[in-house]
Amino acid sequence: MVVEAVFDVVADAAPEIRDGLPKRRAKAATENVSGDVQLEADVWADDLLFEQFADLDGVNWYASEERDDLDVVGDADDGYAVAVDPLDGSSNVKSNNPCGTVVGVYDEQLPSSGRSLVAAGFVLYGPTTTMVVARDDDVTEYLVGEDGRTNLGPVELPADPVVYGFGGRVPDWTADFEGFVRDVEDDLKLRYGGAMIADVNQVLTYGGVFGYPGLQSRPEGKLRAHFESMPIAFVVEQAGGASSDGSQSLLDVEPDSLHERVPTFVGNQSVLDDLEAALPD
Known part of the structure; x- marks a missing residue:
């Protein structure tokens, strides 16, 4: 299934992204379309994910916070659009604080309403690398490592705010x-x-x-x-x-x-x- 394959790509890429951060803490000589100064890590993580999603059957559009425009990577008449923030919180890389990768899977070409989302999730590069995936009315957390991902069980927001x-x-x-x-x-x-x-x-x-x-x-x-x-x-x-x-x-x-x-x-x-x-x- 395409949606499951999307998060397989994310889980497979996460260890490589995490391992590549120490060498890419410097600023790049570029800004993204929103005017944010990019880190080398931003550009590198985006290129890595683009290459993976461009080869995935059923993903027809790739959109990234680091790219000006929507990239057509498949049959533009059908399929899913994957939108990513390749390295959310990349300014934390220099100070060695947590950052992450955010992914949304839309069943329409972008721009589109949030109601066209069929799945979404994120990877958190903290003391451990975890991935949270929401789809089919369930939210699941995984521990992500070089040997794949381990199901840590369902995620449910606690009733009492803290x-x-x-x-x-x-x-x-x-x-x-x-x-x-x-x-x-x-x-x-x-x-x-x-x-x-x-x-x-x-x-x-x-x-x-x-x-x-x-x-x-x-x-x-x-x-x-x-x-x-x-x-x-x-x-x-x-x-x-x-x-x-x-x-x-x-x-x-x-x-x-x-x-x-x-x-x-x-x-x-x-x-x-x-x-x-x-x-x-």
Whole structure:
């Protein structure tokens, strides 16, 4: 099955990506289409994944945060689109903090709504390398190594929220969002490490909320809908949680362009209900 084969590719590539990071901590002489300075590791991981997915039957489009345009790699009349953030949190490589790879599998050509996702997942390069995959209403965690992946069992968001983490500079937060955060921090513990996927994994493990809000200087926020926001929303919602752009599920977002950004929040439903109540319509 194509979807299963997608995550076989990701699992097979993960040890090579992790092993290649120590040699690729320097900045590349390029920026991606969103204006982010690329690391050598960003470009290398993207090229590695592209080569693998281009050879996979049933994957007809490849999209990456590191590429300007959608690449046609198969019969463009049918099949799946794979959207990746090859190295989420790559700025953490220099400081030896966690980073990851994010994957969304869409059954439509991009740009497309989050409702066209049929599977999503991520690899976390932490003290161990793990992969979380959401598909068919199940979320499963795997331990990933040179000899393959080991099923660690189902993932379910804990009912009681414990941790929170929000991106963006505090002076750039809107007054409404800052007011919401002040209420949250009375009850939850701050956990924020600068790599979205590491912070999301903490929410999946302990319960709580992660988000990158719309800012005064950037109302659309920082995270890209196709490559980050909608795939993690798919994972968290299938694990029993919720997602929001401030007013609706991230899966209901309909981007007009491949690299469109969107305010992003995932976590326990109760916390996101309070978020949506605090933000203006």
